[in-house]
Amino acid sequence: MNLLRWAVLTAGVISLAVLILRARWAAAFGRPESYAPARGSARRGIIYALGRGLLPWEKESARLHLATYVAGILYHAGLFGAFAILSAQAADIAMPRPVAFLLRIDLALGLFSGIGLLIKRAARSLSRFLSRCDDYAANLIVDLFLAFALAASLDARAEVPFMAISVILLIYIPLGKIRHCLFFFRSRIGFGRLLGRRGVLPPGRASAS
Amino acid sequence: MPEIPMRKRTWAERLEDLPPRNFKAAIQTLADIIDTPSADGLESCVRCGLCAESCHYFLDDRDLRSVPAYKLNLIIRIFRRQIAGAGRPRRGAPGLSAAAIREWADALYGRCTLCGRCMVNCTMGIRIPSIIRKGRAVLASLGLVPDGLDSTLATARETGNNMGITREDWMETAAWLEEDLRTETSDLRIRMPMDAAGADFLYAVNPREPKFYPLTLTAAAKLFHAAGRSWTLSSHAFDVTNYAYFVGDDALAARFASRLREAMDALNIKTLVLSECGHGFASNRWEAASWLAEKLDREVKSVLEIVAEDLRAGRIRLDPDRNPKTVTLHDPCQLVRMGGIIEEQREILRHCVRRFVEMTPNRKDNYCCGGGGGQLSMSEFAARRKSAGRIKAAQIARTEAQVVASPCHNCLDQLADINKHYRLGVEIKSVLELAAEALLPPQG
Ligand code: SF4
Ligand code: SF4
Numbered sequence: 001m002n003l004l005r006w007a008v009l010t011a012g013v014i015s016l017a018v019l020i021l022r023a024r025w026a027a028a029f030g031r032p033e034s035y036a037p038a039r040g041s042a043r044r045g046i047i048y049a050l051g052r053g054l055l056p057w058e059k060e061s062a063r064l065h066l067a068t069y070v071a072g073i074l075y076h077a078g079l080f081g082a083f084a085i086l087s088a089q090a091a092d093i094a095m096p097r098p099v100a101f102l103l104r105i106d107l108a109l110g111l112f113s114g115i116g117l118l119i120k121r122a123a124r125s126l127s128r129f130l131s132r133c134d135d136y137a138a139n140l141i142v143d144l145f146l147a148f149a150l151a152a153s154l155d156a157r158a159e160v161p162f163m164a165i166s167v168i169l170l171i172y173i174p175l176g177k178i179r180h181c182l183f184f185f186r187s188r189i190g191f192g193r194l195l196g197r198r199g200v201l202p203p204g205r206a207s208a209s
Numbered sequence: 210m211p212e213i214p215m216r217k218r219t220w221a222e223r224l225e226d227l228p229p230r231n232f233k234a235a236i237q238t239l240a241d242i243i244d245t246p247s248a249d250g251l252e253s254c255v256r257c258g259l260c261a262e263s264c265h266y267f268l269d270d271r272d273l274r275s276v277p278a279y280k281l282n283l284i285i286r287i288f289r290r291q292i293a294g295a296g297r298p299r300r301g302a303p304g305l306s307a308a309a310i311r312e313w314a315d316a317l318y319g320r321c322t323l324c325g326r327c328m329v330n331c332t333m334g335i336r337i338p339s340i341i342r343k344g345r346a347v348l349a350s351l352g353l354v355p356d357g358l359d360s361t362l363a364t365a366r367e368t369g370n371n372m373g374i375t376r377e378d379w380m381e382t383a384a385w386l387e388e389d390l391r392t393e394t395s396d397l398r399i400r401m402p403m404d405a406a407g408a409d410f411l412y413a414v415n416p417r418e419p420k421f422y423p424l425t426l427t428a429a430a431k432l433f434h435a436a437g438r439s440w441t442l443s444s445h446a447f448d449v450t451n452y453a454y455f456v457g458d459d460a461l462a463a464r465f466a467s468r469l470r471e472a473m474d475a476l477n478i479k480t481l482v483l484s485e486c487g488h489g490f491a492s493n494r495w496e497a498a499s500w501l502a503e504k505l506d507r508e509v510k511s512v513l514e515i516v517a518e519d520l521r522a523g524r525i526r527l528d529p530d531r532n533p534k535t536v537t538l539h540d541p542c543q544l545v546r547m548g549g550i551i552e553e554q555r556e557i558l559r560h561c562v563r564r565f566v567e568m569t570p571n572r573k574d575n576y577c578c579g580g581g582g583g584q585l586s587m588s589e590f591a592a593r594r595k596s597a598g599r600i601k602a603a604q605i606a607r608t609e610a611q612v613v614a615s616p617c618h619n620c621l622d623q624l625a626d627i628n629k630h631y632r633l634g635v636e637i638k639s640v641l642e643l644a645a646e647a648l649l650p651p652q653g
Contacts, residue, residue, distance in 0.1 A: 022252065022293075025248075025293065026245055026248040026249050026252060027245055028245075029243050029244050029245045029247070029248045030244055030245055031244060031245045031246065032244050032246075032499050033499055033502065034498075034499060035498035035499050035501075035502065035503055035504050036494060036495050036496075036497070036498040036499065036509070037508075039549045040549060049334055053334075059329070059330055060262070060263060060330055060570070060574060061259040061260060061262065061263055061330035061331070061332070062259070064259075064262055065259050068257070068259065069259075072257070072332075124258075125273070126258050126261060126273060126276065127256075127258050129273045129276075129279070130256040130258050130273075130276065130278050130279060130282065131256055132256070135255075135256055177255055177256075179252060180252070180253050180254075180255050180333065183249055183252040183253040183333070184253060184333055186249040186253070187246075187249045187250050187253040187333040187334045187335050187336075188333065188334040190245075190246040190249055190250070190334070190336065191328065191331075191334030191335070191336060192334070194246070194336065195329075195547075195549075195573075198495060198547070198548060198549035199549035199551070200545075200546060200547070200548075200549050200551070200573055201573075203572065203573055204551065204552065
């Protein structure tokens with residue numbers, strides 16, 4: 001068990017290091033200077049892009065795919081819950097019962113959503129057309145991570161497979177699509193900065209119905 | 210024996226004759242032009258497909274190749290295999306095949322107007338149009354620019370404007386328009402000033418105006434005159450458009466943009482005012498300074514900002530009863546979603562038409578008319594352009610307006626086309642035209 005804990009820790013450090021490297025690679029391409037004087041505020045654009053701009057009433061794509069949008073949020077919330085359980089177990093911290101109970105609900109909803117998203121990806125022609133092995137693999141690994149986190153929170157015998165899948169997930173993060181955990185922020189900040197400077201974001205009035 | 214001139218091969222022939230592989234130089238081009246925001250975007254796409262319905266092409270044809278993420282992932286595939294991490298093409302990695310290049314050409318030129326609607330709807334906020342422009346630049350580096358767009362670029366390169374108007378013709382046109390204006394308004398002081406050094410601003414126009422739509426040019430002159438503005442045209446540089454923007458050729462785009470800046474310097478003018486042109490605004494207002502690495506104290510404004518300022522300051526008065534028909538507004542993507550000129554045109558229309566109705570959706574969420582991204586010059590994709598215009602046609606029909614106004618000459622052309630094609634039976638007008646029609650004589 002101790003060995004597995006060390007493996008999780010090592011995988012976490014490697015994962016973080018590779019993610020930082022990837023961010024540095026992307027940064028090395030260079031950001032074009034914005035010499036044109038701003039019409040709006042980059043800061044306000046960024047705040048919008050990372051906040052209100054993610055809400056379904058602000059974004060047609062989220063409104064049109066509300067079930068997927070909600071499933072996505074639950075899936076990610078489940079993932080954070082699983083990491084909370086992993087951290088507690090790796091550090092040998094006992095969770096207070098109400099917290100553990102809430103986390104189990106979070107994990108169950110996340111797992112349910114993850115499986116739903118996987119089925120949707122495989123069943124819908126548009127998603128199938130866009131998808132690559134990475135998309136299925138990432139979803140499966142995260143689903144297993146959630147499932148074993150849930151099991152481990154109920155039964156100590158599941159701790160070993162949970163640690164094992166955690167190592168796989170941590171190694172996979174910077175190599176596959178899950179690295180969007182970092183690039184999501186970088187992209188949205190870039191988007192907010194661009195349209196914030198230009199005075200497009202945050203939008204002044206309701207523009208869609 | 211007289212030499213028989215070689216016929217230039219068409220775009221289709223050039224695509225057909227591509228060697229099967231060895232496009233290393235193209236991959237190098239991509240590596241050279243990728244910047245950090247693009248790299249972040251290329252690393253971000255999770256292929257959720259939520260962007261699909263934001264694209265008017267996909268809404269129209271439901272072809273999976275019209276989904277923005279598909280277009281983006283054509284580039285992602287090469288970027289991740291070849292460039293990511295290393296920052297330069299990798300030896301031995303699977304490269305860019307002729308088949309892939311044909312896919313790029315069809316999708317990046319033929320299924321995109323660079324409208325940016327997918328970007329505002331993307332889960333990750335990926336700057337998709339900017340990345341597609343880079344893909345187009347790669348194709349351009351292989352000599353694969355669609356014929357019509359290529360010849361528009363050649364004309365602009367050789368003559369200084371995209372319609373090949375000579376300096377003499379331009380000056381003559383301005384002179385007879387001035388005469389016409391004086392006759393029409395019975396005001397001998399109204400002018401189409403040419404090369405007036407030290408004027409408050411230089412006015413740049415779309416070459417379509419002197420060539421086909423002189424009414425929009427005289428409309429601007431009437432409004433400026435009524436407001437008592439000091440302005441001028443330049444006999445050397447007058448073209449607000451920049452078609453190099455559509456092919457991602459930043460060096461050429463910089464050359465085009467520098468012409469207006471040089472004309473400003475020659476006339477000792479600090480402000481450039483741009484006529485109604487979406488991409489002309491985005492390129493001159495937002496991109497040119499970066500292309501030219503310019504930090505000078507210049508101001509670049511849309512003519513809509515000028516007219517709205519004059520309205521607010523009471524320098525001009527408009528009578529909405531002179532435009533009694535119901536008017537709706539098409540928001541040009543490059544001016545509004547990518548440019549930030551959002552409320553000025555509305556402010557002007559509310560003053561100059563009796564009934565103004567919004568399209569739904571509008572402003573940053575508006576649908577592209579289908580004519581952007583250089584599509585109007587690409588006869589190869591004309592049928593697709595008209596078909597994709599169906600989304601805009603339906604939007605117009607729902608407003609039940611009799612007039613569609615738009616502050617962009619490219620959009621006006623496409624709107625006229627879809628008006629005919631879908632038998633909408635509306636009038637298509639520029640915002641300045643409507644404002645000039647409602648212009649009241651100065652008080653006192
Ligand atoms: S919405 Fe954005 S992240 Fe999702 S598939 Fe489209 S481009 Fe990719
Ligand atoms: S920029 Fe516009 S036309 Fe191009 S893919 Fe995105 S939504 Fe479609």
